[in-house]
Structures are given as structure tokens and as C-alpha cells.
Amino acid sequence: MSKIKLFSGGEIPVEMHRVYTVQNIRLIPVKDRLHALDEAGNCSYNLKSEDVFIDMLTDSGCNAMSDRQSAAFHEADFAYAGGASYYRLAAKIKELFGKEYFLPVHQGRACEHMLARSFVKPGDIVPTNFHFCTILTQVRLAGGTVVEMLQDKGVTTLGEDGFKGDYDLEKLKKLLDETPAEKIPFLRIEAGTNLIGGQPISMDNINAVSKLARAHGVRVLLDMSLAMDNIHFIRVRDEKRKNMTVREITRELADAADIIYFSGRKLGFARGGGICMNSRSDFLKVRGNVTTYEGFPTFGGVSSAELEIMRVGLDDTMDPDVISQGPDFIEYMVDEFKKRGVPVVTPAGGLGCHLDADRFCAHLGREDFRGAALAAAIYIVSGARGMERGLSSELPEDSIAPFELVRLAVPRRVYTLSHIMYVIDRVTWLYQHRELIGALRWEDESIPEHSFIDFLRPVGDWQEKLAEEYMKTGLE
Numbered sequence: 519m520s521k522i523k524l525f526s527g528g529e530i531p532v533e534m535h536r537v538y539t540v541q542n543i544r545l546i547p548v549k550d551r552l553h554a555l556d557e558a559g560n561c562s563y564n565l566k567s568e569d570v571f572i573d574m575l576t577d578s579g580c581n582a583m584s585d586r587q588s589a590a591f592h593e594a595d596f597a598y599a600g601g602a603s604y605y606r607l608a609a610k611i612k613e614l615f616g617k618e619y620f621l622p623v624h625q626g627r628a629c630e631h632m633l634a635r636s637f638v639k640p641g642d643i644v645p646t647n648f649h650f651c652t653i654l655t656q657v658r659l660a661g662g663t664v665v666e667m668l669q670d671k672g673v674t675t676l677g678e679d680g681f682k683g684d685y686d687l688e689k690l691k692k693l694l695d696e697t698p699a700e701k702i703p704f705l706r707i708e709a710g711t712n713l714i715g716g717q718p719i720s721m722d723n724i725n726a727v728s729k730l731a732r733a734h735g736v737r738v739l740l741d742m743s744l745a746m747d748n749i750h751f752i753r754v755r756d757e758k759r760k761n762m763t764v765r766e767i768t769r770e771l772a773d774a775a776d777i778i779y780f781s782g783r784k785l786g787f788a789r790g791g792g793i794c795m796n797s798r799s800d801f802l803k804v805r806g807n808v809t810t811y812e813g814f815p816t817f818g819g820v821s822s823a824e825l826e827i828m829r830v831g832l833d834d835t836m837d838p839d840v841i842s843q844g845p846d847f848i849e850y851m852v853d854e855f856k857k858r859g860v861p862v863v864t865p866a867g868g869l870g871c872h873l874d875a876d877r878f879c880a881h882l883g884r885e886d887f888r889g890a891a892l893a894a895a896i897y898i899v900s901g902a903r904g905m906e907r908g909l910s911s912e913l914p915e916d917s918i919a920p921f922e923l924v925r926l927a928v929p930r931r932v933y934t935l936s937h938i939m940y941v942i943d944r945v946t947w948l949y950q951h952r953e954l955i956g957a958l959r960w961e962d963e964s965i966p967e968h969s970f971i972d973f974l975r976p977v978g979d980w981q982e983k984l985a986e987e988y989m990k991t992g993l994e
């Protein structure tokens with residue numbers, strides 16, 4: 519039970535936890551927000567956390583820990599080699615995912631670095647439902663190419679299909695038939711597709727993809743970084759699996775893969791990452807690279823305290839009330855925005871509520887950095903920071919999705935419903951005054967390849983005018 523029906527009508531998501539440890543936050547005045555944004559070059563990543571009221575940049579490594587996780591911190595064995603913390607975590611991985619071998623690494627992209635180094639050769643092809651920027655970089659650095667295989671239903675911000683992360687099986691079959699298996703070091707499945715709005719992939723689709731790949735002698739690699747959301751959606755959206763436990767679904771998911779990796783900053787509410795598998799020869803290859811690049815294989819560059827936190831966090835994740843908290847809050851946001859006419863990605867996904875900046879700022883062109891401009895405007899009127907997902911954070915040629923989004927991530931168990939309601943309120947005000955949002959341009963146009971933390975500058979004084987109009991409301 520994570521939603522409560524109200525006597526007065528309607529339904530709200532309810533926090534299935536109580537809070538004993540808190541951190542204070544503050545909302546700085548609008549004028550100071552304008553100044554902070556200017557200093558940050560209009561890039562929400564560059565804002566100082568102390569200048570942010572509600573931090574919805576990401577849910578990576580900033581989720582709240584449970585009391586059991588805090589307690590586990592003190593059980594850490596900091597031995598350089600053979601620490602008990604490693605063996606306890608490896609046993610938990612085996613229990614939940616059924617994989618014999620486990621290698622911790624410092625975060626999700628380190629898993630991808632190790633896997634690309636171990637398996638990808640120049641000229642190789644890596645099929646995936648949809649890329650995430652970090653895997654794309656690692657495969658490219660190793661000389662390979664990532665090929666997107668998402669169904670068309672995923673490349674839109676509209677629609678209500680519950681599993682927009684599904685592979686196009688026909689496309690995949692064609693690729694596998696036409697490509698020699700030795701040119702495909704692995705096929706990647708991303709559970710909880712990040713860049714299309716945290717949209718899940720269905721279990722039936724995963725099983726079909728896995729069967730096809732294995733029949734062609736291709737390894738199946740599963741990115742479980744966002745799996746807790748995906749597992750939640752399988753439980754609530756897949757009629758066939760409605761009565762399965764989280765553990766059973768997790769195991770079915772894991773069994774479809776030969777190698778699993780995850781960012782422990784997301785899965786397991788910790789800070790770290792891990793790779794697991796059953797093949798001893800694959801394990802030995804990856805272990806060699808982990809030793810060279812991450813650390814001794816029984817800690818892989820991760821503090822033993824985090825290994826303990828990850829172990830208990832993975833176990834906590836088997837509780838449906840724990841994994842529903844994020845998606846329920848996100849669904850609440852999406853529903854409220856829909857009621858108010860604010861354009862959002864539908865249906866609600868995991869990770870965060872995604873605003874559709876193309877429709878929100880239809881009066882601007884794509885070259886105006888609609889997503890980044892919207893994220894900047896949200897900060898001015900609310901002190902909340904979201905993350906632009908569009909032109910300024912991806913190279914145009916990598917962005918097969920023809921949309922610009924602003925993600926309002928929901929760090930798990932960190933914010934309460936009143937925080938969420940506040941953000942909905944201020945974004946709604948902004949939508950009603952959206953014509954005040956103007957364009958951004960790179961500060962230094964001479965940089966050949968921009969990075970997502972490079973500075974942008976407003977065209978004209980629209981930010982001051984937006985702030986003035988907002989201050990007339992008398993709101994903070």
C-alpha cells in the first residue's frame with residue numbers, strides 16, 4: 519500500500535517510512551537565484567547545492583538511506599584484500615540475481631568502462647534498446663558502434679503505452695541475421711530507459727530479446743541501474759506478473775542476462791557499482807581490468823562501508839513499498855501537470871517527471887536551447903533544479919530522440935509530498951507565463967565540442983523580466 523484514498527475524494531501517494539534524521543534546506547531570494555544562475559552559466563549542474571531549494575537534478579547517489587543501511591555502515595571490514603564486506607555483498611548478489619561472480623567498481627560508468635575494455639574491439643557493434651551517454655562513450659572509445667533498436671512508440675513524449683522501452687524485435691532479428699556473432703561483443707538491455715523519460719521495458723520483450731541473442735551466440739548484457747523502477751512497473755502494468763513478488767520478477771529479469779551491471783548510486787541507494795556474471799572466463803577478463811583500473815577486486819575502488827550499504831540497499835529494494843515510492847510520486851506529478859495542461863512525457867516513468875520542453879516552450883526554436891532555458895526559468899521561479907535532457911547535454915548527432923526534456927528527478931525518500939506540490943505549483947505558474955522564457959546561446963561559440971557543463975548566456979534580459987513578473991505575485 520503506497521497510495522491512500524482520501525475521504526474527500528482523490529488519492530495521494532503516501533510515504534511508507536518515517537524520518538528521524540533530517541538536513542535543513544533554504545530558499546534563497548529570487549534576486550540571489552538570478553545571481554547564482556548567472557554564476558553557474560545557466561547550467562543547473564553548475565549551481566551550488568546550498569543555493570538550491572528542492573534538488574531534482576538526479577536521483578544518483580543522493581537517495582535517503584534506511585536505518586538498516588546506516589547500521590550496516592558500521593559493519594564494514596576495510597581490509598584491502600578479502601574483506602568480509604565484499605563476501606557478504608557477493609552472497610547477496612548471488613541470492614537475488616543468481617550470478618556466481620561479482621566485481622564491485624566505483625560507479626555505473628566504471629562498469630561500462632570495464633566491460634567495453636574487456637569485450638569491445640574496433641569495428642564491433644553493440645545493439646541496445648536505447649543508449650545512455652556513458653555506455654555510448656565507452657563503446658566508442660573501444661572502437662565500437664552502438665545501434666539503437668527502440669520501437670517507434672518510445673521515441674515520442676506522447677502516448678500511454680506502459681512499456682515504451684521495448685526493443686523492436688524485427689529490427690533486432692535482421693541485425694543479428696546480417697551480422698557475424700563475433701562482431702557483437704554483447705547486446706545491451708537498459709531496464710528503465712533513462713533518456714526517453716525513464717520508460718520501462720516489458721519482461722516479455724526482455725525474454726524475447728534474450729532468446730534471440732542467445733540463439734545467435736551473443737552475450738546478453740543487462741544494465742540494471744534503473745531496474746527497481748522497471749521491476750515496479752512490471753508488477754503494476756504486466757497482467758501476467760501481477761501476482762509475482764519483487765524477488766521473483768528480479769530473478770526472472772536477471773536470468774535473461776549473461777552479464778548484469780548497475781550503478782549502485784541508483785540501484786541499492788548507495789554509491790558504487792557492480793558487475794556480475796556466471797561465466798568464469800568472462801569474469802577473469804573483467805577482473806583483470808578491474809584490478810588495473812578500479813582497485814583490488816574485493817573492493818574495486820569502493821569504500822567497504824558503501825559495499826555494506828549496497829548489500830542492505832539491494833535487500834531493501836525487494837520491498838514493494840520501497841520501490842514504489844519514486845514511481846508513485848512521479849505519477850502524482852505527471853497527473854497533476856496533465857490536469858493543469860502542462861506538457862509532460864506520458865505515461866509516468868521512473869527516475870523523475872519529465873517536462874516536454876518542446877511543447878512547453880513552443881515559441882522558441884531548438885537552437886534556442888529550449889530545455890536548458892526551461893530548466894533555468896524553473897530555478898528562477900522556484901529555487902528547484904532539474905536537469906536539461908536535450909541539445910546542451912548531448913551532441914546533436916547522438917540525439918535520435920527528436921525532443922528536448924527537463925527532468926525533475928525524484929531522489930527516493932528525500933522529499934515529501936509538500937515539496938512535490940510546491941514544485942508543481944511553481945512550474946504551473948511558469949507554464950502560464952511561458953512566453954517570458956527566452957533563448958540561450960553558448961557563451962563561447964568558438965569551442966568546437968561543447969560539454970554539458972559549458973556556460974550558456976541568455977539572449978536579452980528575459981531572465982530579469984521573468985523574475986520581475988514573478989515577484990509581482992508576492993511569492994517567495
Ligand SMILES: Cc1ncc(COP(=O)(O)O)c(C=O)c1O
Pocket residue numbers: 578625626627628650652708710712741743744781782783791
Ligand atoms: C541506465 C544508466 N546506466 C548507467 C548509468 C551510469 O551510472 P553512473 O552515473 O553511476 O556512472 C546511469 C546513470 O544515470 C544510468 O541511468
